[in-house]
Amino acid sequence: MKKEEPNFPPQQLPSDTSRRSFLTKMAVAGAGLTLVPLMSPAAEKEVENTMVLPIEVNDVTLTINGQSHTLNLDTRVTLLDLLREKLLLMGTKKGCDHGQCGACTVLMNGNRINSCLMLAGLCHGAQITTVEGLANGDKLHPMQEAFIKYDGFQCGYCTPGQICSAVGLVKEGHAKTDAEIREAMSGNICRCGAYQNILSAIKEVQQQTA
Amino acid sequence: MDPFKLVRAQTNAAAIAASTSQDTKFIAGGTNIIDLMKLYVETPKQLVDITGLNLNQIEAQPDGSIKIGALVKNSTLAYHPTIVKQYPVLSEALLSGASAQLRNMASVGGNLLQRPRCYYFYDTAFPCNKREPGTGCSAIPGYNRNHAVLGTTENCITTHPSDMCVAMAALGATIQVQSAKGVRNIAFNDFYIIPGKTPQYETILRPGELITSVTLPHLPFAAKSHYLKVRDRASYEFALTSAAVALDLSNGKINNSRIALGGVGTKPWRSLAAEKVLNGATANAQTFRAAADAAMAGAKPYQYNAFKIELAKRTIVRALETVGGMV
Numbered sequence: 439m440k441k442e443e444p445n446f447p448p449q450q451l452p453s454d455t456s457r458r459s460f461l462t463k464m465a466v467a468g469a470g471l472t473l474v475p476l477m478s479p480a481a482e483k484e485v486e487n488t489m490v491l492p493i494e495v496n497d498v499t500l501t502i503n504g505q506s507h508t509l510n511l512d513t514r515v516t517l518l519d520l521l522r523e524k525l526l527l528m529g530t531k532k533g534c535d536h537g538q539c540g541a542c543t544v545l546m547n548g549n550r551i552n553s554c555l556m557l558a559g560l561c562h563g564a565q566i567t568t569v570e571g572l573a574n575g576d577k578l579h580p581m582q583e584a585f586i587k588y589d590g591f592q593c594g595y596c597t598p599g600q601i602c603s604a605v606g607l608v609k610e611g612h613a614k615t616d617a618e619i620r621e622a623m624s625g626n627i628c629r630c631g632a633y634q635n636i637l638s639a640i641k642e643v644q645q646q647t648a
Numbered sequence: 649m650d651p652f653k654l655v656r657a658q659t660n661a662a663a664i665a666a667s668t669s670q671d672t673k674f675i676a677g678g679t680n681i682i683d684l685m686k687l688y689v690e691t692p693k694q695l696v697d698i699t700g701l702n703l704n705q706i707e708a709q710p711d712g713s714i715k716i717g718a719l720v721k722n723s724t725l726a727y728h729p730t731i732v733k734q735y736p737v738l739s740e741a742l743l744s745g746a747s748a749q750l751r752n753m754a755s756v757g758g759n760l761l762q763r764p765r766c767y768y769f770y771d772t773a774f775p776c777n778k779r780e781p782g783t784g785c786s787a788i789p790g791y792n793r794n795h796a797v798l799g800t801t802e803n804c805i806t807t808h809p810s811d812m813c814v815a816m817a818a819l820g821a822t823i824q825v826q827s828a829k830g831v832r833n834i835a836f837n838d839f840y841i842i843p844g845k846t847p848q849y850e851t852i853l854r855p856g857e858l859i860t861s862v863t864l865p866h867l868p869f870a871a872k873s874h875y876l877k878v879r880d881r882a883s884y885e886f887a888l889t890s891a892a893v894a895l896d897l898s899n900g901k902i903n904n905s906r907i908a909l910g911g912v913g914t915k916p917w918r919s920l921a922a923e924k925v926l927n928g929a930t931a932n933a934q935t936f937r938a939a940a941d942a943a944m945a946g947a948k949p950y951q952y953n954a955f956k957i958e959l960a961k962r963t964i965v966r967a968l969e970t971v972g973g974m975v
Binding site for chain 2: 551562624
């Protein structure tokens with residue numbers, strides 16, 4: 439599995455035809471940056487006039503997967519949207535956007551949190567680790583290895599959040615029995631029902647790090 | 649969310665000075681306010697980031713009480729050795745709430761000030777006296793299975809959702825608040841109000857006031873305490889009913905007790921009436937049941953939550969039996 443380099447900040451967009459890049463081109467065209475002629479000048483003007491530009495902004499400096507970023511952001515930007523929309527680190531998923539599903543789980547200063555409820559502006563000086571930051575080059579994190587070994591995912595959508603949450607759980611060091619691990623992972627839900635195998639993966643990593 | 653200014657406060661005084669208007673709120677963990685802002689239930693024009701303030705200590709005081717800074721994380725408090733050993737009801741209550749991720753983000757002060765979970769309050773399409781005083785209560789004629797049976801009024805019937813608060817109510821904690829006028833200490837039961845003429849408020853806190861700490865009194869018998877939470881799901885859900893109890897027992901006789909209820913009251917519900925039945929009595933099922941009856945006397949059922957009255961009584965009895973070593 440080749441690890442793709444994240445493309446941030448997007449100055450020159452890839453010229454593929456994915457829906458994300460088409461919509462981004464629309465937004466970028468409206469902001470008057472890199473222009474790709476896809477609409478008439480009148481239509482482009484209309485897009486520009488209806489775009490919502492940031493009203494209140496804030497400077498924030500934070501470290502994500504070992505890389506420092508200094509950004510000027512709309513105060514409403516959550517850490518989740520910063521990761522996915524601005525930095526194109528799309529491993530972390532948006533499930534419910536209200537702190538109820540755990541798909542957005544990342545590690546902040548070593549602790550697992552729901553990035554959908556964390557304002558980016560409150561992350562000043564923080565160290566963030568996302569699923570993209572767990573592996574060491576081509577060497578997967580033990581939790582990633584365990585999830586593969588025990589088939590801890592089906593569709594994979596909850597999986598980055600499950601893995602980050604599991605890494606946080608092991609570091610916390612409180613959950614020991616099956617029941618305790620299940621309880622401690624209750625903030626991550628899985629519609630495919632991979633729970634039993636996720637439990638097995640976590641137990642293996644706990645035994646390795648014991 | 650509506651646009652808002654975000655300012656970082658470096659000192660308590662700066663935070664207080666920045667927060668004197670109704671349109672300004674403090675933010676620490678953000679787990680409640682950001683949720684509500686995404687739904688336009690809360691629409692502050694300014695948020696004051698207080699995460700840099702020096703309010704994260706848990707300190708034993710000379711008189712044996714424990715002072716907990718308002719910025720202490722829920723997870724930190726739950727696992728603190730002194731809390732686990734001397735106030736297990738508080739540790740159990742914290743760990744029964746939310747998820748690990750939310751407990752890592754949420755502050756003690758934020759937990760005290762969390763807003764209710766009534767789905768009509770949450771949905772701006774519905775009339776709600778708490779969100780907009782005078783528009784009416786949608787829960788009273790509506791689907792009110794999750795709502796309160798104690799402390800309700802014709803204006804509002806929503807339960808207070810916090811587990812931590814039920815434990816702190818039982819322990820008789822004191823909340824310290826700082827404002828431009830200075831510092832004051834407020835008894836836990838006085839901090840919360842039932843939704844009488846002002847359903848838009850859950851507490852007596854007003855703009856320009858900052859919670860700095862909560863203090864647990866020196867209470868040796870709290871070492872024998874327990875939190876029982878009853879809900880539809882096994883985890884990650886609010887209480888239908890819950891009980892925080894503590895018993896001071898010698899030779900089967902109750903010298904002293906604490907009882908507070910969750911899931912059934914419009915505020916964290918300390919029950920002095922139940923404690924009066926227990927104190928001096930023999931610790932057995934009949935005594936516990938009599939205390940439960942006293943706790944729920946005057947409870948008012950609504951169309952979908954009448955079951956809570958009996959369920960709450962059984963929750964109290966079971967919690968007392970657990971602490972009394974009888975189950």
